[in-house]
Amino acid sequence: MSDKTAVSDGIEMTKEGYDRLYEELKRLRSEERYVVAQRIEEARSFGDLSENAEYAAAKDEQAKLESRIQRLEYQLSKAKVIDSSSLDGSHVALGTTVKIEDIGNKKTFDYSIVGSEEADPKKSKISSMSPVGQALMGKHPGDEISVKVPNGMRKLRILEIRVN
Numbered sequence: 001m002s003d004k005t006a007v008s009d010g011i012e013m014t015k016e017g018y019d020r021l022y023e024e025l026k027r028l029r030s031e032e033r034y035v036v037a038q039r040i041e042e043a044r045s046f047g048d049l050s051e052n053a054e055y056a057a058a059k060d061e062q063a064k065l066e067s068r069i070q071r072l073e074y075q076l077s078k079a080k081v082i083d084s085s086s087l088d089g090s091h092v093a094l095g096t097t098v099k100i101e102d103i104g105n106k107k108t109f110d111y112s113i114v115g116s117e118e119a120d121p122k123k124s125k126i127s128s129m130s131p132v133g134q135a136l137m138g139k140h141p142g143d144e145i146s147v148k149v150p151n152g153m154r155k156l157r158i159l160e161i162r163v164n
Helices: 015-044 053-077 131-136
Strands: 010-014 079-082 096-102 107-114 125-127 144-149 152-163
Parallel strands (some): 010 079
């Protein structure tokens, strides 16, 4: 797999991210598989499968479900969970939260640095592989960085680093 987060010994993620993916996999294997199997069975009862739109839709849903299950199984089998207890907050790393200031507009932001599978910008979780994440990695409080984002260049200052 050509996933950029895959390193020779695994896909890096936080314990929280690993647990979330594991819970999703459990739910998909049990509850969701059962629901899809019920839909397929119900659609079969409608008769001729060659012209049965409900059956085709249920089989498509089943294929998507099985694909997601396989992807989660792969990610979890290759997971390298980062132990945040070994972090000291002296530099930005996976599993830390960074308070940064956009020097241009003086606004501050808190971002948790997570693995790419955990990223959720709406929840202030950015991937260590994103442009901003890559620019922040290894930096210390007081450091300033310039990073190219879709809206142009941003100059950022690291104000604080906390261990999650």
